[in-house]
Amino acid sequence: MGRGGMRSITGILVLLAWLPMAARAAPADIPTQAQVLLERSTTPEGTGAVMLIARGDQVVWQGARGQAQIELGVPMTPDKVMSVASVTKMLTAATVLKLRDDGKLSLDDPLAKYLPAFPGGEAITLRQLLHHSAGVSDRAVKPVPGLLRQEQDTATQVAQIAERPANFPPGTRFAYSNAGYILLGAVIEAVTGQPWHEAVKAQVITPLGLTHTLFGADAPLVPGRAAGYSRDPATGVVRNGEYINLTGPAAAGGFLSTADDLRLWIRALATGRLLKPESVREMFSAGPPLPGESPENRYGLGVYLWSVRGEPMIGHTGQINGFTAVVGYLPARDLTVVALFNDYSADARNQGRRLAAIALGQPYEEPVAAPVSAQALAALAGRYQDGSGVRTLLVQDGALFVQRGERPPYPLTVTASGRLHFKPDELSYFLPVRGPSGAVTRLDYYPGGDGPPRPMPRLP
Numbered sequence: 001m002g003r004g005g006m007r008s009i010t011g012i013l014v015l016l017a018w019l020p021m022a023a024r025a026a027p028a029d030i031p032t033q034a035q036v037l038l039e040r041s042t043t044p045e046g047t048g049a050v051m052l053i054a055r056g057d058q059v060v061w062q063g064a065r066g067q068a069q070i071e072l073g074v075p076m077t078p079d080k081v082m083s084v085a086s087v088t089k090m091l092t093a094a095t096v097l098k099l100r101d102d103g104k105l106s107l108d109d110p111l112a113k114y115l116p117a118f119p120g121g122e123a124i125t126l127r128q129l130l131h132h133s134a135g136v137s138d139r140a141v142k143p144v145p146g147l148l149r150q151e152q153d154t155a156t157q158v159a160q161i162a163e164r165p166a167n168f169p170p171g172t173r174f175a176y177s178n179a180g181y182i183l184l185g186a187v188i189e190a191v192t193g194q195p196w197h198e199a200v201k202a203q204v205i206t207p208l209g210l211t212h213t214l215f216g217a218d219a220p221l222v223p224g225r226a227a228g229y230s231r232d233p234a235t236g237v238v239r240n241g242e243y244i245n246l247t248g249p250a251a252a253g254g255f256l257s258t259a260d261d262l263r264l265w266i267r268a269l270a271t272g273r274l275l276k277p278e279s280v281r282e283m284f285s286a287g288p289p290l291p292g293e294s295p296e297n298r299y300g301l302g303v304y305l306w307s308v309r310g311e312p313m314i315g316h317t318g319q320i321n322g323f324t325a326v327v328g329y330l331p332a333r334d335l336t337v338v339a340l341f342n343d344y345s346a347d348a349r350n351q352g353r354r355l356a357a358i359a360l361g362q363p364y365e366e367p368v369a370a371p372v373s374a375q376a377l378a379a380l381a382g383r384y385q386d387g388s389g390v391r392t393l394l395v396q397d398g399a400l401f402v403q404r405g406e407r408p409p410y411p412l413t414v415t416a417s418g419r420l421h422f423k424p425d426e427l428s429y430f431l432p433v434r435g436p437s438g439a440v441t442r443l444d445y446y447p448g449g450d451g452p453p454r455p456m457p458r459l460p
Contacts, residue, residue, distance in 0.1 A: 030053060030060055030061055030358055030359060031060070031061040033358045033363055034051060034053055034061045034063065034355060034358055035061070035063055037051070037351065037354055037355065037358065038051050038063045038064075038065050039065065040366070041065075041341075041346065041351060042065040042066040042076075043065075043066060044065065044066065044067075045066075045067065045070075046066050046067065046070070046231070046236075046238060047066050047067065047070070047229045047231055047238060047341065047342055047343035047346070048064065048065060048066030048067050048068050048075075048076030048080075048226065048341070048342050048343075049064065049065060049066055049076065049339065049340065049341045049342075049343075049346065049351075050062075050063070050064045050076060050077075050078050050080060050082075050258075050259045050338070050339070050340045051063050051064075051259070051337075051338065051339045051340075051351070051355060052078075052259045052260070052263055052336070052337065052338040052339075052355075053335070053336070053337055053355055053358070053359045054263050054267075054335070054336040054337075055333075055334060055335055055336075055359070056267075056334050057267070059260075059263070060359070062078050062259065062260075063078070064076045064077050064078045064080070066342075068080050068226035068227065068342065069226065069227045070227070070229065070238065071227075076226065076342070077224075078258075078259060078260070079212075079224055079258055079260070080224050080225070080226040080258065080340075080342075081212055081222055081223075081224045081225045081226065081256050081257065081258055082225075082226050082228075082256065082257070082258075082323050082325065082340045082341075082342055083216055083228065083246070083253075083255075083256055083318075083320050083322065083323040083325075084255055084256065084257045084262065084318050084323070084325040084327075084340070085249070085253045085317075085318025085319050085320035085323060085324070085325055086178075086252065086253045086316060086317060086318040086319070086320075087255070087257070087262065087316045087317070087318040087325050087326075087327055088181075088249070088251065088252060088253045088254055088255040088318070089181050089251075089252060089253070089302050089316060090265075090266075090269070090302050090303055090316050090327075091200050091204055091205070091213075091255060091265075092181055092184055092185060092188070092196070092200065092251040092252070092302065093130050093184070093283065093301050093302020093303070094203075094204050094269060094274060094275065094283070094302065095188055095199060095200045095203045095204055096126060096130065096184055096187070096188065096302075097275050097279040097282070097283060097301065098203045098204065098274065098275060098279075099188070099191055099192070099203070100279065101275055101276045101279055104191050104192075105126065105187070105191055106126070107125065107126050107127040107130070107282075107301075108125050108126070108127060109125065109126050110122045110123070110124060110125060111124040111125070111126065111129065111134075111183065111187070112124075114186070114187045114190040114191065115158060115183065115186055115187070115190065117162070118158065118161075118162050118183070119162055120166060120170075123169070123170050124136070124170045125170070125171075126184070126187060127301070128170050128171055129177075129180045129181070129183055129184050129187075130184065130301040130302055131174070131287060131299060131300070131301060132174055132175060132176050132177050132180060132299060133170065133171055133172075133173065133174050133175075133287075133290055134170045134171075134177065134180050135166040135167045135168040135169060135170050135172070135173070135175070136161065136164075136166070136167070136177045136179045136180040136183060137161075137164040137165065137166065137167045137177070137179060138177055138178050138179050139164060140160065140164070141163045141164050141165075142163070147248065148244045148245060148248045149243055149244065149245055150245055150248075151218070151245055151247045152245070152247045152248050152250070153247070154182075154185060154186050154189055154195075154196065154250065155186075157182050157186075157248075157250065158182070158183065158186050161179045161182065161183060164179070172290070172291075173290055173291045173292045174290040174291070174292040174293035174299065175292050178249060178252035178253065179252070180252075181250075181251050181252035181253075182249075182250050182251055182252050184251055185197075185250050185251025185252075188200070188251070196250065196251050197215035197250075197251075197254065197255075200215075200251075200255075201214075201215075204274060207274065208264065208265060208268045208273065208274060209264070210257070210261045210264060210265055211261070212224075212256075212257060212258040212260075212261045213255060213256070213257040213258075213261045213262075213265070214255065214256055214257075215246070215254055215255060215256075216246035216254055216255060216256045217246065217247065218245060218246075222256065224258075225256065226342045227240070227241075227322070227342060228240075228241035228321060228322015228323045228342050228343075228344070229241050229322055229342055229343050229344070230242070230321075230322065230343070230344040230345060231343050231344070231345045231346075232345070233345050233424055240322075241321045241322020241323070241342075241344055242321045242322070243321065244320065244321040249320065253318060253320055258340075259338040259339075259340055262325075262327040262338045262340075263327075263336050263338055265327070266314075266315065266327050266328070266329045266336060267329060267334075267336055269283075270284070270314065270329050270331055282300075282301060283300050283301045283302060283303060284300050284303060284305065284314050285300055285305075286298040286299065286300055286305050294447075296447040296448055300314070302316075303315060303316055304316055304317070306328065306353075306448075307448075307450065308328075308330070308353050308356040308357055308360070308448075308450065309356075309357050309360050309362045309450060310450070311330050311332055311333065311356075311360060312330065312331060312332065313328045313329065313330045313356055314328065314329050314331070315327050315328030315329060315352070317348055317349045317352070318348070319344065319348070320344075321344060322342060322343075322344055323340070323341065323342055323343075323344065324340075324341045324343065324344065324345075324346045324347070324348035325338075325339070325340050325341070325348050326338070326339050326348040326349050326351065326352035327352070328352050328353075328355075328356055330356060330359075330360070333359070333360065335356065335359045335360070337352050337355040337356050337359060338352075339351045339352050339355060347424060347425065350425060350426070350427050353427060353448060353449070354427070357449075364427055364449045366426075367413050367415050367419065367421040367426050367429070368415060368416070369413045369414065369415065370414060370415055370416040372400075372414045374395075374398065377395045377398070377399075377400050377414075378395060379439070379440060380393050380395075380400060380420070380432060380440060381393050381394055381395050381400075382440070382458055382459070383458070383459040384442065384443050384456040384457065384458055384459065385456055385457050385458075385459055386404070386445070386454075386456050389404060389405055390404075390405065390459065391403065391404050391443075391456060392404075393412075393420075393443075394409060396409070399411060399412075400412045400414060400420065402420075402422075402430070410422060410423070411423045412430075413426070418431065418432060419431055420432070420443075427448050427449035428445070428446065428447050428448055428449060429445075429446050429449065430443040430444065430445055430446075430456075431443065431444045431446065431453065433455075440458060441457070441458055442455050442456055442457045442458055443455075443456040443458075444456070
C-alpha cells in the first residue's frame with residue numbers, strides 16, 4: 001500500500017474496538033468542507049454526484065448535487081442507483097475468497113482445474129487472476145465492431161479471451177486486466193453451478209443486506225437508476241454516455257449500486273462480517289512488488305491499497321461509459337468514503353482522496369494558478385530523471401507542460417507556493433528544488449498530493 005505496505009489490517013481492526021472515541025472524533029467542519037467539495041465538482045443543472053463520509057456505522061455527511069436525468073430535469077439524490085464499474089471487482093474477489101473459506105476452491109488452484117480448455121491455464125493461478133499478475137490480455141485479436149453493445153454470455157467471452165496471446169508469463173508482472181476478472185466469473189460459475197452474478201448475490205449481496213446492489217442487465221427496470229453522461233473537460237459540453245451492455249464487463253464491471261450500499265459493503269468486508277480473518281488479511285495485503293505496479297497504487301486481491309495523508313486506505317475505483325465511482329475505507333480510523341458520478345469525465349479517485357483527507361482533518365489545498373513570468377517558466381524547462389524514464393518540462397504558448405517519454409504533454413498549474421500541479425489531476429504535484437545559485441536542480445514529485453516525495457534530478 002503505497003510506501004511501507006499495508007502491514008496488518010486485521011490488527012488495526014482489532015484496535016478499533018477499544019480506541020477512545022476522542023481519538024476518532026470528527027472535526028466539526030467536515031460537513032462544510034465536504035459540501036464545498038461537492039459544489040466544486042458539480043453544477044445544479046449539469047451532471048450529478050453523490051458523496052458520503054461515514055465514521056463507524058454512522059453517516060457523518062452525505063450530499064447529492066446536479067442532475068440524475070438532465071433531459072427530464074430529475075435532480076440527483078443520495079439514493080440514486082448508478083453503475084459502479086470496476087468496484088464490481090471487489091465483489092467478485094470476495095465471492096472467490098468466500099468460496100475458498102467454504103472449502104470449495106484454493107487460491108493456488110490452476111485455472112485449468114475449472115476451465116480445462118483455456119490455453120496455458122495450468123500455469124495461471126486464481127491468486128494471480130485476483131492480483132492482475134496472470135498476464136491475461138484485454139486486447140481482442142479480432143475486434144468485433146459494436147460488441148460492447150451486444151449481450152454476451154460467459155462461455156463466449158472465455159472463448160474470445162482464450163484467442164489472445166498472453167501479455168507475459170504468469171506471476172512476472174502486474175497489468176490491470178478486466179479479462180482476468182471475467183475469467184474469475186467463469187470460475188465462480190464452474191464451482192457454484194450458477195451464473196456468476198447470481199452466485200455473487202447469494203454469497204455476498206444477500207448475506208450483507210445490500211438491497212440496492214445488483215447486476216446491471218438491460219431488461220429489468222431499476223427504480224431510481226440515474227442516466228450516464230460524458231462531459232468535455234475543455235468545453236463543458238455534456239452528451240449522453242455511449243451505450244454499453246453490462247454483460248460485456250460482467251464480473252469485471254457489471255454491477256450497479258448506491259452510495260449507502262457501498263458504505264455498508266466495504267465496512268462489512270473490512271470488519272470481518274463476510275470472510276474469515278485470514279481471507280481479509282490476504283485480500284488487503286500487497287504481494288512482492290512486480291514490474292508494472294505503481295508504488296502509490298499497490299493492489300491486493302480485488303482491492304487497491306492506497307495511502308492518504310499517511311493513513312492506509314483500501315478500496316476501488318470504477319470508470320465506465322457514463323459513470324465513475326470510488327469507495328474507500330480507512331481501517332485505523334474506521335472511516336468510509338464514497339463518491340459516485342454519472343459523468344465519465346469525473347475524477348472519482350481524486351475526489352475520494354479529498355473526502356478522506358477532509359474526514360482526517362487534513363484537507364488537500366485547492367491549487368490556484370498564480371501569474372508566472374516567461375523567465376520563471378523558462379527556468380523550469382528541462383529534462384528530469386524519473387526512475388528508469390524521463391519527464392520533460394516544456395513551455396508552449398506561455399504555459400507549462402510535462403511530458404513523459406513519448407506520451408502527449410499534460411498542462412501544469414503553477415501556484416503561488418511554487419507547486420506544479422497536474423491538470424486535471426490537481427492533487428499530484430512537483431515541487432522544484434533549487435541549488436545555491438537559484439537554478440532548479442531537481443523536482444520532488446508528490447503523487448496523490450502526499451509524501452514522501454520521489455526526487456527527480458535534473459539532467460544536463
